[in-house]
Amino acid sequence: MYRFVHTADIHLDSPLRSLALRDPRLADVIGNATRGAFVRIIELCLEEQVDALLIAGDLYDGDQTSMKTARFLAEQFRRLDVAGIRVFIVRGNHDAMSKITKELVLPDSVKVFTGRAEAMEINRAPGCTPIVIHGLSFAQTHAPESLLGRYKPAIEGAVNIGILHTSLGGAPGHDLYSPCTLADLTATGFRYWALGHIHKRSVVEGTCAIVMPGMPQGRDISEAGPKSVTLVTIKDDRSVHIEERATSVAQFERVLVDANGIEDWRELASAISRALESKRSGVNSDHLVARVRIEGVTPLAWRIRRDTDLLKAEADDRASVIGACWVEKLEIVCRLAERREEPSEDPLFELRRVIEEDILTSDAFQNELVGMAEEIRAQLPPESRDAFGADEVSFRHALTRLAHDGAESVMARLEPTGESA
Numbered sequence: 001m002y003r004f005v006h007t008a009d010i011h012l013d014s015p016l017r018s019l020a021l022r023d024p025r026l027a028d029v030i031g032n033a034t035r036g037a038f039v040r041i042i043e044l045c046l047e048e049q050v051d052a053l054l055i056a057g058d059l060y061d062g063d064q065t066s067m068k069t070a071r072f073l074a075e076q077f078r079r080l081d082v083a084g085i086r087v088f089i090v091r092g093n094h095d096a097m098s099k100i101t102k103e104l105v106l107p108d109s110v111k112v113f114t115g116r117a118e119a120m121e122i123n124r125a126p127g128c129t130p131i132v133i134h135g136l137s138f139a140q141t142h143a144p145e146s147l148l149g150r151y152k153p154a155i156e157g158a159v160n161i162g163i164l165h166t167s168l169g170g171a172p173g174h175d176l177y178s179p180c181t182l183a184d185l186t187a188t189g190f191r192y193w194a195l196g197h198i199h200k201r202s203v204v205e206g207t208c209a210i211v212m213p214g215m216p217q218g219r220d221i222s223e224a225g226p227k228s229v230t231l232v233t234i235k236d237d238r239s240v241h242i243e244e245r246a247t248s249v250a251q252f253e254r255v256l257v258d259a260n261g262i263e264d265w266r267e268l269a270s271a272i273s274r275a276l277e278s279k280r281s282g283v284n285s286d287h288l289v290a291r292v293r294i295e296g297v298t299p300l301a302w303r304i305r306r307d308t309d310l311l312k313a314e315a316d317d318r319a320s321v322i323g324a325c326w327v328e329k330l331e332i333v334c335r336l337a338e339r340r341e342e343p344s345e346d347p348l349f350e351l352r353r354v355i356e357e358d359i360l361t362s363d364a365f366q367n368e369l370v371g372m373a374e375e376i377r378a379q380l381p382p383e384s385r386d387a388f389g390a391d392e393v394s395f396r397h398a399l400t401r402l403a404h405d406g407a408e409s410v411m412a413r414l415e416p417t418g419e420s421a
Helices: 024-031 033-048 067-082 182-186 265-281 301-306 308-322 347-359 363-379 382-388 392-414
Strands: 002-007 052-056 086-090 110-112 118-121 131-135 159-165 192-196 202-204 209-212 228-234 240-246 250-258 287-297 325-335
Touching: 002 033, 024 033, 024 287, 024 325, 033 052, 033 067, 033 228, 052 159, 052 192, 067 086, 086 131, 086 159, 182 209, 209 228, 209 240, 250 265, 265 287, 265 308, 265 325, 287 308, 301 308, 301 325, 301 392, 308 325, 347 392, 363 382, 363 392, 382 392
Parallel strands: 002 052, 052 086, 086 110, 131 159, 159 192, 192 209, 250 287, 287 325
Antiparallel strands: 002 228, 118 131, 202 209, 228 240
8 A cells, every 4th residue: 555645736835916915914924825835735744645746747836946835845754754654746837936946955756847757766665556646846937838748757667646837727816737638647557647727626547547736725716725745555555545624734725704685783783793603613714714705785785885894994993702703804785776867956966977988988988997907907916917817808897887886985985875884
């Protein structure tokens, strides 16, 4: 029997990417989460007494220069070395930028594959099924062509395990890196392919088990949901048993609050609290980090938009009472009930009509909006530019949404509520 933990896309010490993480306590939770998840991976290896840890790329997040990261990694890998657990690493596109990858001195039990394919036979007791681990690292930050053809052929009579950083056929939010198909991987004759790069977990079982483990820790709302690694057991009959094991310290989730018909501010706060409590009860990670979306038809629509900061403070307070629960951001998608008759002497009604029908749709406004957005986007770091959309269609859609949201917020501050804030 041969057992290993398979992980990828750890992005250790990744910088905070969400501008909404302004709460220093929440920033501390998220900032340390990738380290916390990595420690859990090491502890899983020790608890399960596995033979190896396989890391299929993007251990780092880029051009890391911090020696704190180096010391942390060295300490964790020494824990495995003492326990006799091997580590096999291929560099991904992010690792190729990292100076630590080349400079860090690691125990002899840690194998970092180079840009030349290697096949390593594992020393095993006599009579045990031979195990061969194949790997190939990214030499550069881009690999637009498949690397699969450069791997050494399967060793006959052995259980061949391949480690590869690949985008497969492509996935939303991921550029093409060493693209290949499932059929290509199966045709190699390997028994298990340990993949990395795509942050969403997927498992294909059969004569060739192909596993994309996802990432062990999400970093913002775009990486929502539980995160994990894969525990693999290859039995003496060469069958493969695959288990998912949770690792995330903080779990990002979207939380929907139905505000339809809610007329009282306290009732709205209670609805937020109930929604957070329900989501928190279903999350096994240490912390829930929620993006709360409030939607529906409610007389409070104007006030919610006008006093979003007060509602966010209320939500934060309710979350703190729940415990290990954080509100990362509020999304407001509320509106008033439509008026059946146009009020003849309501200046705000007429102003809203002018904004919606004349201003937002005008060529002059649209051109100005696009110009401002392009100027802002050009000043953002590359990893944040998709916030305005990944293509022209999504770019225009995002601008339309932002313009309408902005108009609603302006109108909310002009609308009398009849209540004190």
